[in-house]
Amino acid sequence: MTHVARIDEGARTGARRRVDALAKPLGALGRLEDLAVWLAGVQGTSAPVPPREVSVVVFAGDHGVTGDGAVSAYPRAVTAAMVREFLRGGAAVNVLAGAHGARVRVVDLGVDDDLTDTPPEVRRHKVRRGSGAIQREDALTVDQALAGLAAGRAIADEEVDAGADLLVPGDMGIGNTTVAATLVGTVLGLDADQVVGWGTGVDDETWRHKRDVVAAALERARPYADDPVALLRSVGSADLAAGTGFLLRSAERGVPVLLDGVVSGACALLAERSAPGAVAWWCAGHRSTEPAHRAALASLGLAPLLDLELRLGEASGALTALPLLRTAALLLAGMTTLDSVAPPVPEQV
Numbered sequence: 331m332t333h334v335a336r337i338d339e340g341a342r343t344g345a346r347r348r349v350d351a352l353a354k355p356l357g358a359l360g361r362l363e364d365l366a367v368w369l370a371g372v373q374g375t376s377a378p379v380p381p382r383e384v385s386v387v388v389f390a391g392d393h394g395v396t397g398d399g400a401v402s403a404y405p406r407a408v409t410a411a412m413v414r415e416f417l418r419g420g421a422a423v424n425v426l427a428g429a430h431g432a433r434v435r436v437v438d439l440g441v442d443d444d445l446t447d448t449p450p451e452v453r454r455h456k457v458r459r460g461s462g463a464i465q466r467e468d469a470l471t472v473d474q475a476l477a478g479l480a481a482g483r484a485i486a487d488e489e490v491d492a493g494a495d496l497l498v499p500g501d502m503g504i505g506n507t508t509v510a511a512t513l514v515g516t517v518l519g520l521d522a523d524q525v526v527g528w529g530t531g532v533d534d535e536t537w538r539h540k541r542d543v544v545a546a547a548l549e550r551a552r553p554y555a556d557d558p559v560a561l562l563r564s565v566g567s568a569d570l571a572a573g574t575g576f577l578l579r580s581a582e583r584g585v586p587v588l589l590d591g592v593v594s595g596a597c598a599l600l601a602e603r604s605a606p607g608a609v610a611w612w613c614a615g616h617r618s619t620e621p622a623h624r625a626a627l628a629s630l631g632l633a634p635l636l637d638l639e640l641r642l643g644e645a646s647g648a649l650t651a652l653p654l655l656r657t658a659a660l661l662l663a664g665m666t667t668l669d670s671v672a673p674p675v676p677e678q679v
């Protein structure tokens with residue numbers, strides 16, 4: 331059972347009042363105004379501060395769905411190679427985190443490589459190597475799905491206990507857009523054509539195969555549409571289970587999250603289904619080119635901050651949006667009020 335923390339409605343009301351009183355026409359800062367009010371609600375103060383301790387967690391795993399004919403433009407071995415690169419510091423997530431003052435943690439939940447050359451910390455939460463081929467078999471056992479969820483919760487706790495005031499989930503895993511599309515399609519009752527995208531940039535023939543794979547996986551998953559744990563077992567993966575647990579724990583601990591692309595969108599959909607109201611703690615950093623991401627955000631009622639046609643994952647969209655969140659807080663804190671600079675607006679006749 332997840333007990334979702336309450337958003338501070340008083341803080342939201344106070345922030346909205348302050349936003350409306352600032353030295354600008356009413357509503358002129360557009361969605362930055364809503365963002366400042368959201369921050370107030372999740373920080374529990376009508377005077378929110380820019381998030382300072384931003385913790386990015388990249389959940390990594392491989393997917394058995396890549397085994398029977400390509401569903402991705404890249405081979406499975408890229409997952410482990412990118413995990414090593416995240417640790418070396420040359421990936422997009424490293425550059426963006428460095429630019430915007432965020433800490434990056436990489437966690438292997440299911441990479442198909444023992445990664446024994448990486449620090450034990452990276453492998454501490456490993457559930458298994460790879461996952462089942464979801465078009466014909468379960469991705470995980472129930473115990474593995476539960477272990478992934480528990481790992482995500484534990485990781486959120488570790489980050490929050492270390493002082494994080496904003497959590498950012500990222501993902502790395504060749505084939506994971508096939509899994510995310512299947513989860514979103516199942517939960518929302520959509521067909522494969524409506525959720526399958528181009529992922530890393532597949533060609534048309536690979537797209538058609540990917541669509542058939544998702545259609546078969548959707549068939550297997552339909553009976554579990556209302557059961558997030560069974561969904562993760564049948565068509566999920568350990569890394570997506572961990573992403574889901576991470577989001578559930580954020581809502582329990584009352585710590586805000588800046589979501590990234592289609593994988594964190596799929597996890598958010600599952601987490602919201604298992605803990606209605608949790609979505610109040612999450613902000614959509616961006617919308618990727620994946621149709622399943624669009625569908626997930628629409629269903630969650632989340633308007634993305636950015637729509638830059640990104641399709642990288644690894645928290646890159648969320649981190650690109652991070653300065654907007656800080657900007658919103660700075661405007662609210664730093665601007666003076668209209669009544670201090672101008673006489674009261676005359677009554678309209």
Ligand SMILES: O=C(O)c1ccc[n+]([C@@H]2O[C@H](COP(=O)([O-])O)[C@@H](O)[C@H]2O)c1
Pocket residue numbers: 401402403404501502503504505506507508528529530531590591592593618619620623640641642643644
């Ligand atoms: O974030 C997204 O929406 C997104 C869209 C397309 C691709 N990706 C990334 O690319 C990988 C999955 O793509 P694919 O084609 O192998 O399923 C995985 O590592 C994701 O992080 C991510």
Ligand SMILES: Cc1cc2nc[nH]c2cc1C
Pocket residue numbers: 404408412501502503530642643644
């Ligand atoms: C190179 C590469 C980097 C990535 N980062 C996240 N997903 C990725 C997929 C590929 C293929």
